[in-house]
Amino acid sequence: SYVLTQPPSVSLAPGQTARITCEGRNIDTKSVHWYQQKPGQAPVLVVFNDNDRPSGIPERFSGSTSGNTATLTISRVEAGDEADYFCQVWDGFTDHVVFGGGTKLTVL
Amino acid sequence: EVQMVQSGAELKKPGESLTLSCKGSGYNFNNQWIGWVRQVPGKGLESMGIVYPGDSDTRYSSSFEGQVTISVDKSISTAYLHWGSLKASDSAMYYCARQGINWEFDYWGQGTLVTVSS
Numbered sequence: 001s002y003v004l005t006q007p008p009s010v011s012l013a014p015g016q017t018a019r020i021t022c023e024g025r026n027i028d029t030k031s032v033h034w035y036q037q038k039p040g041q042a043p044v045l046v047v048f049n050d051n052d053r054p055s056g057i058p059e060r061f062s063g064s065t066s067g068n069t070a071t072l073t074i075s076r077v078e079a080g081d082e083a084d085y086f087c088q089v090w091d092g093f094t095d096h097v098v099f100g101g102g103t104k105l106t107v108l
Numbered sequence: 109e110v111q112m113v114q115s116g117a118e119l120k121k122p123g124e125s126l127t128l129s130c131k132g133s134g135y136n137f138n139n140q141w142i143g144w145v146r147q148v149p150g151k152g153l154e155s156m157g158i159v160y161p162g163d164s165d166t167r168y169s170s171s172f173e174g175q176v177t178i179s180v181d182k183s184i185s186t187a188y189l190h191w192g193s194l195k196a197s198d199s200a201m202y203y204c205a206r207q208g209i210n211w212e213f214d215y216w217g218q219g220t221l222v223t224v225s226s
Contacts (some may be wrong), residue, residue: 088153102152
C-alpha cells in the first residue's frame with residue numbers, strides 16, 4: 001500500500017518560513033493536498049492539487065512537489081499557524097485515500 | 109454555502125450497534141463522493157472509506173473493510189457510518205467530508221465523538 005511519511009514536528013520563530021515535507025514514492029505523479037487542524041477543530045483544506053489554495057486561505061500557504069517529496073511552505077509564520085498539518089493523496093492503484101502521519105507545527 | 113452537518117456525540121457499551129449520520133447541503137449532493145475519517149485522540153487522520161451518493165458505490169480502506177458499513181440516502185442528502193458491534197477500540201472522533209474533483213476533502217463536518225465503554 002502507498003505510504004506517506006511526514007516529520008513529527010517542526011518548530012520555528014514567528015516571521016520565519018516553515019517547510020513541512022511529505023515523502024511518498026513518485027509523489028510528484030499524484031495530486032497532493034494539505035490540511036491544517038487546530039486543537040478541538042475539524043481539519044481545514046489549505047492547499048489542494050499540489051499548489052492551489054481554497055478561497056480564504058492566505059497566500060502565505062503554498063505547496064510544491066519534486067520526485068518523492070511534497071512540501072507545504074508557510075511564509076512569515078504567525079502564532080495562529082500553530083497546528084497539526086496532514087498531507088493526503090489518492091492512491092489510484094488501490095482506490096484509497098491516503099493520509100500522512102501529520103506534523104505538529106510549533107511557533108516559538 | 110456548502111455544509112456537512114454530523115449527528116451528535118455518542119456514549120455506547122461494547123457490543124452495541126451505532127449509526128452516525130452526515131447531512132450535506134448547499135451543493136448537488138448526488139455528484140460528489142463523501143468520505144469518513146477516523147481520528148483517535150492525539151493521533152492522525154485515517155480514511156475509512158468513501159461513498160458516491162449517485163449510485164451508492166462504496167470503497168473501503170483495507171483496515172476498515174468488514175468492520176463498518178458506509179451507506180447513503182440521497183433522497184435526504186445524508187451519508188451514514190454503521191457499526192454492528194462496537195469495541196472499546198472504536199472510541200474516536202469521526203469526521204465526514206466532501207471530496208472534490210482531485211480527491212481532496214474540501215468541506216468537513218464538525219465531527220462526532222464516539223466513546224465506547226462498559
